[in-house]
Amino acid sequence: MNRRVLFISYAFPPTGGGGVQRAVKFTKYLPQFGWEPTVLTVANPSVPVQDDSLLADVNPNIQIVRARTWEPGYRWKRRFAGSRKSTSEDSIDGSRTAVNWKQSLKGWTRERAMLWMQPDPQVLWNRSAFRVASRVLKRQHHDAVFVTGPPFSSFLLGCDLKRKFGVPLILDFRDEWMLACRYLDNHQHLGDVARRQHAMMLDVLANADAVIATTRASADELGEHCQRAASEVASEVGAGRGVGASVSCIHNGFDPGDIPARSACKANESKRFRLVYTGTLWRLTDIGPFVDAVVRLHELHPELTGRLELVLAGRRTPEQDAVLKPLDRTPVFLLRHDYLPHEEALQLAADADALLLLLSGDEGAERVVPAKLFEYLALKLPVLAICPEGETNELLWKHGREYGLRVDDVVGVANWLAEKIRGLDAGPVECGERDLEPFTRSALTSRLSDVLSGCMDAEQEVR
Structure with missing residues (x-):
């Protein structure tokens, strides 16, 4: 009998883009390796592109549940994506005063909104997603929760579900969190925000049972972060040196x-x-x-x-x-x-x-x-x-x-x-x-199934 995993992915068809491929291919092939996924995704994604052709690749036998997000539409996001800019040349050009004022207001609004919506705007999905996920986990037993990000706010959702239901948690880092914080347009780049997000990252890593990265270099760095996070938790409870979550590299691939x-x-x-x-x-x-x-x-x-x-x-x-x-x-x-x-x-x-x-x-x-x-x-x-x-x-x-x-x-x-x-x-x-x-989607999914099964085996040993 197949085991079941709650597979959380904000990016899922009909959403388009490179990040969707990883999620849809994992869910397509997981049943071949003894895992039945229940996909939790967003009902009204605030995303730049859609690709209906990707729906043809969705396994017709898997269960998909969707939760609404309270994010503004993507067009609104783009409208306020510009940063706050002002130059001395602009300030002495009277014909541009109104434009500068609007740019400053837009920049100020964006900064305030981003300071609130940490680590990313998709955090506005988490509350409704948590309710839907809770109903799913109460209705049917699941052996693990798998979360792929970005958005990294979904990792916070996974931690909340683990705390409530005690199921093993696997985090899949499609991108490096702090690299995204530094360069992505929809992130704040201020030092205090970066420190806050770094603390968030350590917290989710401390709660994870397994972590996956898409490059060896990222896996090595996440391994160091996991060890640090576990040690900090252990010192707080007086348990000596903690053991961090296992970290694996599963590259992206092709079908x-x-x-x-x-x-x-x-x-x-x-x-x-x-x-x-x-x-x-x-x-x-x-x-x-x-x-x-x-x-x-x-x-x-x-x-x-x-x-x-x-x-x-x-x-x-x-x-x-x-x-x-x-x-x-x-x-x-x-x-x-x-x-x-x-x-x-x-x-x-x-x-x-x-x-x-x-x-x-x-x-x-x-x-x-x-x-x-x-x-x-x-x-x-x-x-x-x-x-x-x-x-x-x-x-x-x-x-x-x-x-x-x-x-x-x-x-x-x-x-x-x-x-x-x-x-x-x-x-x-x-x-x-x-x-x-080794880079075929089937071979990569086989490696994911090994990670999931490893978490189950570790859970049973503890019990």
Whole structure:
């Protein structure tokens, strides 16, 4: 008889975006490994994109319950997302006084709201989610509670449920909490807020029975935090040195059934080298170094620049749109899409000559592994990875034949582009895969089932 887990994920279809893939694939494959998930998600998500096509991947046999959130709509969030700014130039420009006043008021309102809504606005979902989860746990026995975040406020919800029902709690960190606190637009970046969120993180880790990260570097850091949190709890009760929650690394991955073949009609009729980037462009995926390299290529080999086609598929911040402006002064063919359904984005990538992967040089980015990396590898196409030394580069070299370049290597990127454009007439290049089976969604879910079962075994030993 299968065990049952309450699977809490704010991000779940029809919500779109990269974070949804992890949750929906786990719930799709968990029954194969002896676990029946009951999914708790939000009824009226305040999110930037929806992707109804992802509903086709939801296991039809699992139970899904939804709770309403009291968050404002995403459009309202974006309206107040700007930070409070004021300059001496603005203050002496009388024609802009009203604009400045509105900007200041918006910034002040945002700061007050964010100081209240900690650790993130989705905390407004927790009260109704707790009520719905409590009804589920009272009605039917569940062997564990699994929570994936962000939003990190869902971890607080998981702790409340553990305190009330005593079930083992597993926390899945899709992103690093403090890295998100530092860089995400919807977080306050003030020192006191960061300290408050760090304390929240230690508290949830002290309550967790197991913790999962998506990179080895994140797992190592979370392991240190878990030990510290357990030791602090132990010292408070006079129990000596505490033992922290177990920490595992379960990477993101790909589902072989999602990977499309190259379109039969794709013969690059335009005779351009097509480079495709899928995903959001924002501070941690800054496209600036690539733009600098294209400008350099145009200066050295203008005849090659006209044969370059750059395709962007995904949301972009206004700052990143501004970074793209220098390309307007080159003959590069630039095609911009907004968010595309997952299957359309994958087909766009499959029809590329090469794929673009970006990570900025900001502190902490070296510990990030973009979720799309594994689908990129499964597509068996050359990957131009512009990123700092770290786990992403290591995975690229170990499991593919891709080319990783530092974010400051403008000349190296320009030379890579020149080589690929010159070799375009030789036909598409397919890279051989190297042991990608551990990154299939089924294999990753098998590892999750081991974590869940380990928590159950530990619980039974205590009893």
